[in-house]
Every structure is written in structure tokens, then in C-alpha cells.
Amino acid sequence: MEIANPTALTAIAQPPMRTAKFAIGQVVKHRLYPFRGVIFDVDPVFANTEEWLASIPENLRPRRDQPFYHLLAENAQTTYVAYVSEQNLLADDSGKPVSHPQVPHFFKELKRGQYVSRDRTLH
Incomplete structure (x- = not known):
């Protein structure tokens, strides 16, 4: 396949990528609710279901354009x-x-307040 104007491909707008504030292995707590946990995965932007997001009261619903963290809570x-x-x-x-x-x-x-990741084989 031949592309007539290869530079035109770079004109596609990409969502801004933000650097995650927290890291895998870091212990965190919720700002509003009484729970804490350790981060085991990070999504750069919202990657859950619409039903999950809609279940959160609108006045507390988080923005989609930010990192979301998976916690063992x-x-x-x-x-x-x-x-x-x-x-x-x-x-x-x-x-x-x-x-x-x-x-x-x-x-x-747990070393100095941060969990050390276990070496794992990814499938």
C-alpha cells in the first residue's frame, strides 16, 4: 500500500498523554473514602465500562482523561x-x-513504604 502524503498521518490528533503521579507498588489511600491499597496496574486513561462510570454519582464522577489505578485495596x-x-x-x-x-x-x-514487584512472566 502506498501513502500519497506520509506526513499527513502525523496530523491526526492524539489525546494528551499524562505521566502517572503514582507508581506500581506504591501504597495510596482514597481522598474521600476510608480505604487504602497498593497499586498493581495503571491505565493511562479511563478503561472501564460505561456502566461502572455511570454508577458513580455525577457530582463525584471522575474525569476520563487521567490515569486510573488498579489497587489491591x-x-x-x-x-x-x-x-x-x-x-x-x-x-x-x-x-x-x-x-x-x-x-x-x-x-x-515492602521496602521503605514501597512494595517491590515480583518478577512475573507475561502471557
Whole structure:
């Protein structure tokens, strides 16, 4: 296939890419709700379902154009996986470990408040 004007391809507008504020292995807490967790994956922009987004009250609904973080999360009652926008996270500097049972699957140890990733084979 021949492209008549190869430079025309660069004119396609790309969404702005933002650098994630938080890192995999970092312990964070929610800015509004009483839970914390360790980040195990990051989406550069919203990558969940429309139903998930619509289930959040409109006045609290996060913007789509920001990083979203997958957390092994915990609160006073239970552990779970959470999907949280960057605007709703704060660093957790408590130094306390996260008690989620899947932490050892993703991380080797907690070192100076940051979890060290386990070497994993990707499929």
C-alpha cells in the first residue's frame, strides 16, 4: 500500500498523554473514602465500562482523561480490588503493609513504604 502524503498521518490528533503521579507498588489511600491499597496496574486513561462510570454519582464522577489505578485495596471490614482515578488518590505514608491476600502474588516485600514487584512472566 502506498501513502500519497506520509506526513499527513502525523496530523491526526492524539489525546494528551499524562505521566502517572503514582507508581506500581506504591501504597495510596482514597481522598474521600476510608480505604487504602497498593497499586498493581495503571491505565493511562479511563478503561472501564460505561456502566461502572455511570454508577458513580455525577457530582463525584471522575474525569476520563487521567490515569486510573488498579489497587489491591482494604478497609476496616474487607479486602477487594478497586479501580480509582488519580484525582481521588493520595500517597499513604503510614509505612503499614496492605493486608490484601493477593499482595504476595504481585510483590516480594515492602521496602521503605514501597512494595517491590515480583518478577512475573507475561502471557
